[in-house]
Amino acid sequence: MTTTAKSGHFRSYCARLVGVLLTVFAVSPTLAEELAIYAGKMFDSQGGELLENRTIHVVDGRIESVQKGFAKRDREQLVDLRNYTVLPGLMDMHTHLAYEYGPRTYMETFTWNEADYTLRAVDTARRTLRAGFTTVRDLGDSGHVTVSLRNAIDRGTVEGPRIFTAGKAIATTGGHADPTNGYRHDLMGSPGPADGVVNGIASARQAVRQRYKDGADLIKITATGGVLSVAKSGQNPQFMQDELEAVVATAKDYGFTVAVHAHGKEGMDRAIRAGVDSIEHGTYMDGETIELMKRNDTWYVPTLVAGEWVTKKSDVDGFFPDMVRTKAATIGPLIRDTFAEAYRRGVGIAFGTDSGVSRHGDNAREFILMVAAGMTPADALRSATWNAAELLDMQDELGSISAGRKADIIAVAGNPLEDISEMQRVGFVMKGGEIVVNAE
Incomplete structure (x- = not known):
């Protein structure tokens, strides 16, 4: 037999052996520890x-x-x-694992690749889990980073919490989470539903369906302006009522819950009336909004640590763009009082930090702020366990x-x-x- 023939037989034997081993390991049950x-x-x-x-x-x-x-x-x-x-x-209902805010965050949009965000997310996921948070909702990424991260964690190839991800958040043109806010005009373009930007009922439905196609677990929309986007208002309503209703109705068809970033009252009220599942931040909610949330069984996810963080950073010259700095100094300090009133009046509260604004792994700082604002320690712990499981509709599995x-x-x-x-x-x-x- 020639050397070439022997080599071919050996490769064939190795290939068969690998096939046998893969079959054995695929069907052999894992012994229950x-x-x-x-x-x-x-x-x-x-x-x-x-x-x-x-x-x-x-x-x-x-x-x-x-x-x-x-x-x-x-x-x-x-x-x-x-x-x-x-x-x-513990369960954190508002994280952004692919992001961690710093003075170069706005430049990263132009200098980082999706791989860079992915590698950061691997690190932040590990920190989050080791801080005791075994389940999180991720409420906004780009490039499907957290969909891939979720899958890798589920396969056991990456260490991290159980992830329920919204993928790319859905905004309106120029709204909070429009990915081209602050760009110069020749770079802005006109992003559409696949990019998370909608205008009107049809594109709102399309964006939800795209999230299903992308592999998301839930829907996140930005119903009002936000603090960290390079846009003037931090609280104006940014979806019309019919657009919100289209999002919610389509989401229900696909088995999605809907989480809503909202600071301003009017955008919040519209979203609650449309039937969304949770309000994130909720800064300018008033008594009328609170009663609306209670009637509609809408959860409140406060993110107090994010409010504390942006307030502190607004005092640092050059940390934020001037437009963002003004919003951070105005909106950030208000969230604690809003939370205290919502808790006092019996709104259902689920734990969430908006980590990625503040540092991942420091999520438990939220407990301290909740208790300082008047919540009992037991209720704070319930917000991150039983309540969070209810928000996810996973109380038979988690919490x-x-x-x-x-x-x-x-x-x-x-x-x-x-x-x-x-x-x-x-x-x-x-x-x-x-x-x-x-x-x-």
């Missing part, structure tokens, strides 16, 4: 109280049962958190430590009902039964 987690204290996200001395039994990434006392089975691996407070994995849910579990050394800052010091993180950060 069984864990017993001893929890000295455990936060009941439905009741809002701490339970003592519980054993959480985890099988194949899900919580099989929770029982009183400490009772490990012979076949179970022990995770001893008797000196910790154990909580459901509590109870039988049948995914084993998303974190732990802190102290008692967060006594000191909410404990949530900034997460010492144990488990996502889907896999330990990401182990207690020392």
Whole structure:
């Protein structure tokens, strides 16, 4: 046999061997790892109280049962958190994983490629998960970065939280999230529905359908002006009522929920009447808006840490363009008082930070601001667990430590009902039964 023939036979043999191995690994079941987690204290996200001395039994990434006392089975691996407070994995309902604001952010639009944003998102996703946030909504990217990131995390090739992404947010021409705001005229062009810019009912429907095609999980629209866009108003209404209704009706056909960036009252009220699921920021809501939200079961996602961050940065010369600086100094300080009134009057509140404005991984700063504004620690924790799961319509899968849910579990050394800052010091993180950060 010639050398060439031998080489050909060897390559053929290797190819068959690889094929056999791929087949074996494709059909071989993954052995279910069984864990017993001893929890000295455990936060009941439905009741809002701490339970003592519980054993959480985890099988194949899900919580099989929770029982009183400490009772490990012979076949179970022990995770001893008797000196910790154990909580459901935290959930942030407003993030932007591909972005992290800095003094060069506006220039990045022209100097960064999609790969640059993707690599940043890999880093921010890892930081977010290791801070105890096992699930997030991403409410606006470009280039489908977070769709690909979500898929990579689901495959296990990248470390990060479970992602529900809106892909590119939907705006109107010149509105907040029009990607060409602030460009010189020859670069502006006229972006359309595929770019997240709509005008009229037909293009609003087209944009929603494009998000379905792109692989998004939900819809994000910008119903009013915003702080960080290079556009004059931070609060004017930017969708007409019929456009909002077209978005919501089309979204429902595709099984999407609709999250709405809104600062100004009129744009907010229009969106609530159209039937959206959540209002993000909500700065200028008044009593009438609050009652409208309650009647329509509209969730409020406050993003207090973003308001704090833009307020601080507005004092730094040259950090923002002048147009943005004025809006940041005006709108940023108001969100805390709006939140306090909405909470006092019983609006449903889900946790969200707008991280990407502030630093990813510092998400738990939001808890401190919520409690400082009058929310009880228990309600703040519920906003990031049970309430967030309800907003996602995932309460049978996420948001509590109870039988049948995914084993998303974190732990802190102290008692967060006594000191909410404990949530900034997460010492144990488990996502889907896999330990990401182990207690020392």
